[in-house]
Amino acid sequence: MNNRETILEHALVLFASFGYDATGVQEICDQSGITKPTLYHYFRSKRGLMEALLAENYSPYIKRLKDACEYRGDLPQNIAEVLRSTFRFADSNLLFYKLQFSMRNAPARGEAYDIIKPWIKAQHEPVFTLFSEAERDNGNMRGRAQAYTITLLGMANAYIQQAVEENIGLNDDLAYQARQQFMYGIFS
Amino acid sequence: MNNRETILEHALVLFASFGYDATGVQEICDQSGITKPTLYHYFRSKRGLMEALLAENYSPYIKRLKDACEYRGDLPQNIAEVLRSTFRFADSNLLFYKLQFSMRNAPARGEAYDIIKPWIKAQHEPVFTLFSEAERDNGNMRGRAQAYTITLLGMANAYIQQAVEENIGLNDDLAYQARQQFMYGIFS
DNA sequence: GTCTTACTATACCGCACGGTATAGTGAATT
């Protein structure tokens, strides 16, 4: 395996375990069996390393999420697909999921949050667009696209957290259950 | 105002804004208009300062939460009170709420998470006890107290986050709405 | 065989961090 991948791999483990601030570049180098100039050759800075880590792990999920948000007149179907793609994203790389979750909830003026901000937007945007389009077919949803987006993604996180702590599988059954509960919140 | 309170006040703002790791003791001192020995006189360490901050702000909420979890045979009533006390806690000091939320979701082996761990337990425990007792009156809940606890508190957080970003009031109406959605999740 | 390019090690820099040794100060106690 090349050094770049080795570094990314160990950086993920360390960042997820101790956090961005508390993880030193030297420690990443030690774990990866290389020295600092090597790391700085592949990644311009500590921040650049984190940005590369996010790009590699987020990109496939965001792509699938965009597909899941393609509106074709059947909102419950879209919601199911959003939940399924998000559950699979979490399930496929739990360590990265935990890392990005802690960064999303980090203080707003910290560097970690600043780095992840564009990815939060990349996740939020397609879901928001989906609900905005669904509003046209469903009058009583008007003006609530933002609220629905936050609640849906928030609920997905709650289910994932529960599944992790209870050691339940993040399967499609759970996605179905989450969808039912979310739909109840909309039509009541 | 005495120096101890001044320090706590400014520490809250800085910790909530930039995070525990990224906030320097010197910066807290500068903002508070005192010097480091003064801070270290009142608080043994940076960690001790954070512990004091958590104790002062959490204690009243935990006390009210325990009352809200006193089971008297009416689970929906208890759930409403849990949500109400939690919403009021967030509403009364939003800055502290954001701080504790970011710490709860910080990496598990970081110092910030280590400091807040006992308070997570203090919040989790009474709610868990409530659901455990309610299990005796409601057979189809058996063995799910843990899951209900996580989901209820997770849902509360989702609603609070939504209320903050949408500038909705964290009033009792919202608590009622959250309860309805949660109860639907239980009995389906 | 020389030159270029990609990559890697040694050794170091300046800096900000958490924390403290020392020396007070002013008010209450005896």
Added chain:
DNA sequence: AATTCACTATACCGTGCGGTATAGTAAGAC
């Protein structure tokens, strides 16, 4: 008047941080 105690400032310590200047090395190009 002497002593004690709670509190505060100056100046400093050791450490570890992110990042880099320098000097290679090994492989392919010409």
